[in-house]
Structures are given as structure tokens and as C-alpha cells.
Amino acid sequence: MQYVSTRGSAPALDFEGVTLAGLASDGGLYVPAQWPRFTTDEIRAMRGLAYPDLAARVMAPFVAGSLTEDELSAICHAVYGDFGHAAVTPLVQLDQQHWLLELFHGPTLAFKDVALQLLGRLFETFLERRGERLTIVGATSGDTGSAAIQAVAGLERVEIFMLHPRGRVSDVQRRQMTTVRAPNVHNLAIEGSFDDAQAHVKRMFTDGDVTGRLNLGAVNSINWARLMAQVVYYFASALQLGAPDRTVAYSVPTGNFGDVFAGYVAAKMGLPIERLIVATNINDILHRALTSGDYSAGGVTPTITPSMDIQVSSNFERLLFDAGGRDGAAMAEQMRAFEASKAMALTNAQAEGAAALFTSARADQVETARALQWAYRAAGQVIDPHTGVGLHCALAVAEAGTVAAGVPLVTLATAHPAKFPDAVERAIGVRPALPARVGDLFGRAESFTELMGDYAATRDHVLDNAAGSHG
Ligand SMILES: *Cc1c(COP(=O)(O)O)cnc(C)c1O
DSSP, X not given: OEEEETXXXXXXXXXXXXXXXXXXXXXXXXXXXXXXXXXXXXXXXXXTOOHHHHHHHHHHHHHTTTSOHHHHHXXXXXXXXXXXSTTSSOEEEOSSSEEEEEOOOSTTSBTHHHHHHHHHHHHHHHHHHHTOOEEEEEXXXXXXXXXXXXXXXXXXXXXXXXXXXXXXXXXXXXXXXXXXXXXXXXXXXXXXXHHHHHHHHXXXXXXXXXXXXXXXXXXXXXXXXXXXXXXXXXXXXXXXXXXXXXXXXXXXXXXXXXXXXXXXXXXXXXXXXXXXXXXXXXXXXHHHHHHXXXXXXXXXXXXXXXXXXXXXXXXXXXXXXXXXXXXXXHHHHHHHHHHHHSEEEOOHHHHHHXXXXXXEEEOOHHHHHHXXXXXXXXXXXXXXXXXXXXXXXXXXXXXXXXXXXXXXXXXXXXXXXXXXXXXXXXXXXXXXXXXXXXXXXXXXXXXXXXXXXXXXXXXXXXXXXXXXXXX
């Protein structure tokens, strides 16, 4: 499988190339040159497969030429054999129509594990093949950092330096990073804000002293392999609900548009998806874009769903490219204008292409809390606030008749409620406990290095402690 950039001028790469590259060299995002498509019979034959085998079946066309079937299968078994639930992503029924797809049974209790655990193994496989090492440098305000650390802890050819703003991440979030004891994991607590930490990371990628000595990498959500891994759970859940002989709809708590774009990919591959609901909180750039065609960035308002507090959604570019006719030159021009003015209008083709599958909705904090209460009262389910945004939107769209009553509507449960205990307790009066397998989080020793907020100190610490340094 070959991959092309959404901005048309970066070279086409194979799967190994796009996995290690992340962003394309022209600033665009990689997408498959064409969508692989399963026949109805091929999809029906997937029924009953265990998750790791289903994952290998669904992802096979995307990795063709870079991994053999046996290699892919071994990776999927190693990654998904280790989740906290045998089904990996179990479905839970809420009522006649509504379901939850629990994506939080990985090591850090959020859906990002499903993709990042796979990405870590892919890095290791490809680096070994090339005889190379990779030094991942990242900044986190909470969730992605711990998922990335857990994904690479103990790997031979990958090391990670994760910066977090000292004292500004929650205790659970910090401990999920700092209690991981592996020689290739380095936690740095930086004095200052998340933006200060992020600025250090960005500067390292353009600092010749660093790039001359380290092969730097990132694990952000624009990496194609992450989206690919997320396609699998749409197949897993739809098959359980009767696909390919029945259509299914999804409501997806959305930030960077990665998770919901994976649903679009599943539909392109032949899975009968009736509708994808893009569920946003009050930071609703995507809801505005999908309802009025106006994609314009505002400020960010902090909410009880921090993983969805975004200004722009990087993966949205993939949809605009595909729905808009795959014109890389036009996409590059459109994105240049957007980066200059922070606003753009969708073309007719983009708006119509998006409307064919996506519906959007938003939830404010009162509505989110009400969805938590509904799940608790109607089905005895304690859900996290991100999932609550998705559920509110699912209930609203079903009420409006946009998804017919006979179509199962699955809300993606993107985080375990115990990651956000305060917001959950405020909404339903119940404080969720950490699951047993991570329950000793507060008993484990922490390890991190505190650094004052200047760039040179951060850079020198990374260079002095990187095993992958050559020179
Ligand atoms: C990252 C995240 C999201 C948003 O997912 P995107 O792929 O960025 O749209 C939603 N909920 C939780 C809990 C997350 O961690």
C-alpha cells in the first residue's frame, strides 16, 4: 500500500515510511492512495474472530508490502492480548437503541492506548529492520503523555522524554507517567505552563545540536498508524450488532478528529455505517464547520472534558482532502490560507461529502452532566465526561430522528470514569474507583526530573541522558 500527502508534494511512501515519518514533509498528512474495500462476504466471514485476529484481518491491506501476515498477526496478539478485558473493546447495552463501546481497557484507561500500544510495537519492528534508534520527545497536559510512555516502556530501540508542566497535571495523570519504571522512559517536570513545555519540544526539532545527534520522533495523533488501529473497533462492534446485514451508527467524542475519521475509513472499507455523529463540547469548531461550512478557530475554553478542548482539529484535513476530490495542490492552498487567517470556508464538494456520513452536535457542561445522570439511572453505568458528551449528542440525534429508532447507536466510551473522578462525582454523587489492575497507582514510587523553565537546561538534559545519542 502506498500513501500520499494531503498537500500533494511530499513523496508517496509505503506503510513503514509513513509510520516513522508521522507528518509529511510538505506539512500534509498521509492517507492511503486508495481505500481498500472488503466485500459483504468478506465482512461476514469476520464474525466471531477474536479481537487480535480481527485486527490483523482489517489492517492487512494497509500494511501490505511492509509487514507479512505472520508479522502483523504476531504484533496484534502481543498488543491486544494484554488488555484488561478479554474482548479488548467490549460493548455495553444502555437501552433498546443505545450502546457504549468501552475503549478504556488499556494500561492508561483511555482509548489512545488501543492505537499507541500498536504504534510502539510497529516502531520497534521497523527500527530493528533498519538498524536505527528513535528518541521520542513530547509535551503533555495529561493523557497522551501517559499513553505514549506506556506504549514504548521497555522497548529496545525507542526511548521517550516526556515533558509535563510541573504541578499542573492531575495526580492520577502524573503518576500514570512517573511510576512507569523503565530505562528508556524519562519524565521531565518543567517549570511553567503546558505551552512552555510544548515550545521546548518544538524548538528541539529545529535545533541542529539535537537533530544532529538524535533521530527525533513524535507520537502525535496525525500518525496514520494510529488511525488505522482505531478502524478495528468499528468493525468489532458493528459485527457484534449484526453487520454487514444491519447498519450501525456511532457517536464519537471528538477533539482532533482522529477517532471519528477512523469511522469514516471503516465506512470506505465497506462497513455499513449509517451515520457518524461528531460530538463536541463547547469548543465546537467542528460542529460549526459541519453545520455551516465555516471552519474558523476561536479561543479555547477549558471544560470538564479537557481532551476535547481544541482550537483546530488536525485530522479534519484528511476528510477535506478525501471528500473534496483528493486535489493536493488545492488542499495546500486552502490550508495556507487557513493558517494565515485562522478561518476558511468548506468547498461545496467538501461540505456535501462530509454531510453524506457525518452529523454533528455539541454538549455544554450541564448537558454533559445530564448525560452522566441518564446513563447512571437508566442503565446503572458510570461514564466519564468525554463519553457523556458523546452520549448527550447520541440521545439528541436519535430524538431528532436523524438516526432511525431501529438502528443501533453506539457511543464511544473514550476514557474510564476514574480518570475524571471529581467531575463524575459532581454529576452523579458517586466517586468512581480505579480498576484493580491500576489500583496501586498511589502506592508506587515515582521518578521524574525537575527542571527550571529554560530551554537550554531541557535540551542539555535530553542530550546528556539519551541512549540514542551519536556524537
Ligand atoms: C483524545 C481524546 C478524545 C478526542 O479524540 P480525537 O481522536 O482527538 O478526536 C476524546 N476523549 C478522550 C478521553 C480522549 O483522550
